[in-house]
Amino acid sequence: MKIAVFGTGMVGDTIGSRLVELGHEVMMGSRSATNEKALAFAAKHKGKAHAGTYADAARFGELVINCTKGDGSVEALKAGGQALDGKIIIDISNPLDFSKGMPPSLIPSLSNTYSLGEEIQKTLPKAKVVKTLNTMWCGLMVNPNMIGGGNHTNFICGNDANAKAAVKKLLNEFGWKNENILDLGDITNARGTESVLPIWLRVWGATQNGAFNFKIVS
């Protein structure tokens, strides 16, 4: 599948590289067509990966994965424009606020009674936003079998059932078993999954190990 990855950081590189490994063709989108990290990513996966602007990537991708930093996600996706209409946007970003010290808190206007996932869906009403994978380190997103036999929980939410089903298939490619993917319902549930970050960051701080995930035990 042709997939656009928005964002050139560690998360975008990890997700994009895994997609290439799985046989997908990837364009990494960023603000500029000559972003060094995106060009390096394309060069690393020569012939299977490309670099472009957000608008280029939005046109290229049959599906889009938002790996931008939360405080820039809305602007980045807006730059994707009408090319995103009707497409699935997998949103794995978090509205982290680094201005109040460490560990980061959540951006007040995008947390508690609202969420970044909802804001993205509101900004692009014709796109199908599916929030998932945002509650863990990117290494685990694309390789859940790294720990616990892959038996830990990935949350998913979004308004479109078909879009969630399609995203689940991509998650299966990453190694996620359906019984470990918990569908919370519509996109308002991003308020819950984004609120995982404050505890995630503190577990990381206490254990000094980011390669962990939460598992629902019942």
Add this chain to the structure above:
Amino acid sequence: MKIAVFGTGMVGDTIGSRLVELGHEVMMGSRSATNEKALAFAAKHKGKAHAGTYADAARFGELVINCTKGDGSVEALKAGGQALDGKIIIDISNPLDFSKGMPPSLIPSLSNTYSLGEEIQKTLPKAKVVKTLNTMWCGLMVNPNMIGGGNHTNFICGNDANAKAAVKKLLNEFGWKNENILDLGDITNARGTESVLPIWLRVWGATQNGAFNFKIVS
């Protein structure tokens, strides 16, 4: 041990009853000395349990467990007064805000960049506040072996290391193994554990089963 349980709801009754079962002597504190639920609790455990005001309970308890609703916790503990000086307060409350619809959000002034645990510690600077058990259904708090062989995670945080060690011993009595009690550090980490509620509530909503807990898999 003589233990004060603040709060007469399901959580207070569950915790108090388990403490009596374990051989402790309990006083359930509430706003009034004639609270019907507290009197019923005392009658149910005749000779081992008592009812009183918050001030009565604060004087009675060598250790205090705050099981009040989050929006009333500070007022309740203030009513305990100077009798709480030097004592351990186990805080299992959450700053839930039911005014914005269901599921509840968090009280803005007591979340994200602050927490109820911190507010209680600030209100009672001479008490030793230990936040724990607030991330699960009360049935599991006192009986973790109900699910998953007891192997799921209970967070603990607070400023006083000796107080946390003492609380861990009480958690051991409930059935918690030390390897499943994760010390996050000082009381500011209540910002993390209280932020579990938004995801907890949504998992509960999606699964219709409150008898679950999160386990850190690494």
